[in-house]
Amino acid sequence: MLRSALQPPDLRKLLAAAPLGAEYASFTPLPTKPSISERPPATAMPDDAAPHTLLPSRHDAARTVVSGAAFAALDLGTNNCRLLIGTPAGAGFRVVDSFSRIVRLGEGLAATGQLSAAAMDRAIGALGACADKLAKRPIRQFQAVATEACRRAGNGPAFLARVAAETGLRPRIISAREEAELAMESCAPLMEPGDRRALLFDIGGGSTEIAWIRVCGRDAIPELIGTISLPLGVVTLAERVGSDCFTQSGFAAVAEEVAGHLRGFDAVHCIGQEIRAGGVRLIGTSGTVTTLAGVALALPRYRRPLVDGCTLATDVADQALGDLFALGRAGLATHPCVGPDRVEFVLPGCAIYAAIRQVWPLPCLTVADRGLREGMLLRMMRADRGNQAHRRRAS
Numbered sequence: 001m002l003r004s005a006l007q008p009p010d011l012r013k014l015l016a017a018a019p020l021g022a023e024y025a026s027f028t029p030l031p032t033k034p035s036i037s038e039r040p041p042a043t044a045m046p047d048d049a050a051p052h053t054l055l056p057s058r059h060d061a062a063r064t065v066v067s068g069a070a071f072a073a074l075d076l077g078t079n080n081c082r083l084l085i086g087t088p089a090g091a092g093f094r095v096v097d098s099f100s101r102i103v104r105l106g107e108g109l110a111a112t113g114q115l116s117a118a119a120m121d122r123a124i125g126a127l128g129a130c131a132d133k134l135a136k137r138p139i140r141q142f143q144a145v146a147t148e149a150c151r152r153a154g155n156g157p158a159f160l161a162r163v164a165a166e167t168g169l170r171p172r173i174i175s176a177r178e179e180a181e182l183a184m185e186s187c188a189p190l191m192e193p194g195d196r197r198a199l200l201f202d203i204g205g206g207s208t209e210i211a212w213i214r215v216c217g218r219d220a221i222p223e224l225i226g227t228i229s230l231p232l233g234v235v236t237l238a239e240r241v242g243s244d245c246f247t248q249s250g251f252a253a254v255a256e257e258v259a260g261h262l263r264g265f266d267a268v269h270c271i272g273q274e275i276r277a278g279g280v281r282l283i284g285t286s287g288t289v290t291t292l293a294g295v296a297l298a299l300p301r302y303r304r305p306l307v308d309g310c311t312l313a314t315d316v317a318d319q320a321l322g323d324l325f326a327l328g329r330a331g332l333a334t335h336p337c338v339g340p341d342r343v344e345f346v347l348p349g350c351a352i353y354a355a356i357r358q359v360w361p362l363p364c365l366t367v368a369d370r371g372l373r374e375g376m377l378l379r380m381m382r383a384d385r386g387n388q389a390h391r392r393r394a395s
Contacts, residue, residue, distance in 0.1 A: 069138035070096055071384075073376035074130055076171050078106035078149040078205030079235050079345070081126035083133060084373035088381050092189075097133055101126040102341050106149035106206045106235045115153045123159075124166055131167040141380045144171035145372060147179055148206030148233065176229030180211040182375030187283050187368045188222050190309055191215050196279035198222065199271065199360055202371065203286035203352050205235040205345075210262065210356075212269050215281075228265045232258055234288070237348035245347035246328065254348065258355035266359055275362060282314075282360065285368035287342070288349030293367040294337035295320035301336045308369035314357060317365050321350050 071093070072085045082100045086093035103122040109115060134142065150156035150173045164170045174182075183202045191198055198213040208230040214223040237245070237254060244250025266272055274280055293307045296316050312320075324332065324346060332347075333340040 069140040071377050071380045072134055072139050072142040073373040073380070074127075074142075074144035074169065074171065075372040075376075076105065076123065076127070076144065076146040076150070078109075078147065078207070078233060079104055080205070081105075081123060081130065082373055083130040084377060085133070085137070085139070086377050088385075093377055093381060097137070099126075099130055099133055101129070104205075104235065106152075106233075108239070109149055109153055109206070110236050110239055113153065114155050115149065115159050120159050120162070124163065127163055127167045127169055131169055141384065143376050143380060144169050145174045145179075145182075145376070146171040147174065147372075148176075148204060148229075148231075151176075152206065152231075176207065176209060177224075177227050179229075179372065180209045180227040181224055182372045182379070183209065183285055184211050184213055184222055184224055184375070185378055186370040186372070186374035187285060190283060190366050190368055191222065191281060194279060195281045196277075197225075197274050198281045198283055199362070200283045200285065201356055203284070203288045203349050204233045206233045207231055207236075208233055208258075208352055210265060212265075212271060226265070226269050228261075230258065230261045232261070232352065234345035234349045234352075237351070238344045242344050242348055245351055251325065251347065251351055251354070254351040255354040255358065258352050259358045262355060262359040271360060275360060280362060281366055282356075282362040282364065283366045283368055284353070284356075285371050286349065288346070288353055289317075289365065289367050290369045291324070291337050291342075291346060292317050292320045292350070292353070295323055295335075299337060304369050307367055309366070311364050311366045314361075314363055314365050317353075318357070321354065324350060 070085050070087050072083065074084075075082045079102060080100060081103045083098060084095060085097040086095045088094075103119070103126050105115060105119050105123045107116060107119045109119075146156070146160065150160060150171070153159070156173065160171060160173070180200070180202070184198075184200055187198075187200055195215045198211075198215055200211040200213060202209040202211075210228045210230070211224055212226045214225050216222055241250065241254055245254055271280075290302070290304075290307050293310055293312060294302045296312055296319070297306055297310070299306065324335075324338070327335060329343055332338045332343045338346055
């Protein structure tokens with residue numbers, strides 16, 4: 001793996017922070033993994049449990065609800081289409097099948113205000129593959145959501161009507177606040193005793209969601225105090241200023257632009273003051289932070305079981321950022337935790353992360369390879385348990 005020995009000097013200065021003191025097999029609330037303060041040797045992990053499949057008929061299975069079967073959640077984002085199918089297991093769930101494909105649904109959206117024909121065709125292809133997977137097993141409950149690209153596009157509703165006609169799937173457009181709530185719910189198991197607050201960020205394709213959270217105890221759902229949705233994500237930035245992120249001055253300018261959006265949110269909620277008081281956990285859930293973790297861990301290829309729930313010292317995450325910056329396009333394309341499909345998106349995402357580090361210089365970063373799909377599954381399963389308990393009491 002190509003790595004630089006040190007961060008580029010200007011990038012190190014940009015990220016300098018004044019100290020303030022103190023693939024799937026299952027999804028179960030577990031304690032946060034130990035903090036990583038130095039790079040370990042590369043570690044190989046066994047393959048994730050291979051998903052199994054069964055029978056046909058796309059349209060019927062996408063809508064069928066069957067007692068005692070699996071739950072399914074689909075997230076149609078600005079850059080990716082993701083499906084997760086799981087069965088309840090204790091307080092979490094066992095993943096029985098999953099799907100993820102880069103579709104670039106928001107490609108060109110910032111310039112035109114419309115989803116392009118090519119982008120819609122790519123998304124329809126991925127959604128058809130998801131519908132085929134859903135048709136192969138009984139599904140007890142299914143939810144599908146669409147996020148920033150469909151929120152912003154003038155032809156978003158027409159596109160979703162086409163999705164329903166061609167695949168049988170009916171994603172609903174959710175608000176930025178609900179997006180933050182779902183991410184919060186999926187990441188709640190990563191919060192620990194001693195945490196008073198959590199600052200959760202999700203760097204998406206079309207937007208970045210920041211959630212300021214009150215931690216209410218290990219077994220209670222956290223409370224969302226406030227949220228902000230920035231109209232800046234890896235796709236929108238890559239299209240507008242992506243090439244700038246490959247230079248030190250351009251990277252710094254993008255980070256400062258994002259930081260300007262964050263400072264008002266910080267002032268409203270006095271987040272810096274809370275950080276100085278202690279007990280604030282920084283959690284990142286996005287391809288950007290999981291890539292930083294993969295680089296920090298020196299993984300020969302990306303392994304979710306090693307990354308999800310790990311805690312990085314932020315100077316280690318900063319070093320990983322410097323390594324990625326130093327690679328350039330050619331190096332990023334061959335890096336095992338990046339690859340050619342994500343070359344243009346990695347450094348814009350890193351610039352957003354750098355802005356978060358500037359405004360909120362916490363000593364550690366908890367990395368979450370989980371998001372909307374996991375939040376939806378947990379909500380559905382909790383509601384289903386509540387309904388079953390209600391029926392038992394009524395009988």
